[in-house]
Amino acid sequence: MPQEPDKKGKSRYFKAPVFAVAPMMDWTDRHCRYFHRQLTRHALLYTEMVVADAVIHGKRERLLGFHTAEHPAALQLGGSGPRKLAEAARIGACFGYDEINLNVGCPSDRVQSGTFGACLMKTPGLVAECVAAMKMAVEIPVTVKCRIGVDDQDPEEALDRLARAVFEAGADALWVHARKAWLQGLSPKENRDIPPLDYGRVYRLKQKYPNRFIGLNGGIQSIDEGLEHRRHVDGVMLGRAAYHMPGILAGVDTAFYGEPSVALDLSRVIDTMADYAGCHIADGGRLGHVTRHMVGLFHGMPGARRWRQVLSTNAAKPGAGPEVLHAAFAALDFDTAEVAA
Structure with a gap:
């Protein structure tokens, strides 16, 4: 969640609403985020997913470097090892990111071979261990982005189990892409379109957790659609619509943050x-x-x-x-x- 330092240098969280531009592989790099920041002062901007091993062993400036104008900016990490994710989170915090997010929703072949991303929907206990380790490593918010379930899981049970696990582990927010991910039978591209959207499932999760931050992602095409969802959840996240039609970001600060229309x-x-x-x-x-x-x-x-x-x-x-x-x-x-x- 967006945050700013208090007088002692520690973080204090803004309350809802939050509007975010989703993490998108090959798209939301530092140049994209700098551009988007010219259109909206307040939207939370996410990096592409960066694998924890790459953060620890790779060229960090190339992977994590960003312009100060991008704030508030969130680093999304991929991985399933609590110690590695904690170390990657610590490095990200040192680079100045405002939030660390754990990817529990990507269905690509790459994440399946590494048993992370959407695969983690099947192991909420492990996700909780990862979140707890990351929370111990940093003072900035640690959040999770997930699906409503994978493969043959019952979304009612699967999402509840994951939410309960990550909130008990200390997660500051849960962003939910309101579709299942099919790890077998659908390509990553098909997983963005074919599984039906179930916004009602995310609304019900928010009803169950009235005092926790629940954000909604998936299929939102406009500011007006986002405002409608905002009646039910704490934040909305746009992905492809914001990328292909970035001009819509010019309306975010007025619609979501109450700034005068200019x-x-x-x-x-x-x-x-x-x-x-x-x-x-x-x-x-x-x-x-x-x-x-x-x-x-x-x-x-x-x-x-x-x-x-x-x-x-x-x-x-x-x-x-x-x-x-x-x-x-x-x-x-x-x-x-x-x-x-």
Whole structure:
């Protein structure tokens, strides 16, 4: 959950509501998060899942480094070993993340071979051990993201068992993707669409735990849908909709956090991202690392297709620089550079 330091340097938690952008493999990297932060000041932004072993033994700056502007930012970890997860959580906290989240929902072949992610739905006792170890290692919030069940599990029983275990272990929040995961028979992509959504199951979990933070993820397409779910749970998390149509994030601060409605100055966003891209290129990166996350910014607006064409075609060229962003913006067909948030 989002938090800020008190005068003694310890963390104090904000209360609901919370709006979050979901952790998404190959998408929510540091460049994506920096971009999303230009659209919303308050949304909680998640990293991609990072395996605990990689955090401990890998190139930490590459895996965990992030811009201070990204706060509040949460690190999602994958793994099933309590000691390794505790060490990875400690490292993440030292890097300055605001929350450590344990992945108990990813159904990919990679996590199945490592017996973590959604596989952990079958072993709530082990998840509790992991959470307890992580809580001992850090002072920032430790949270869990799960499914409502896997394979032939009864979601009523499976989700209750997991929730009870992680809350007794000290978890500060539970985010629930309101679908089952099928570890056998469905691909990771199919697992995002085919298992039916069951929002009512998550609502019932919140009713059972009125004093615990329960957040909802899965299939939410708009701010209005998120607000409707917010009537039943403490937080909502958008994934693919926020990535493919990032402009909707401009409405988050008003809708969820009560800030006055203002116009988003898109020319400022472009200038900021061009400066950021220039720094990334100067450090040895490529323009496309940044701009690939921005392709959907003008979704549904006049000129969006031209924006996508200029950005996608020119950002990949050798030596492409920040001027490509300005050229793509100039190619838009509308006269104003503002969007009402």
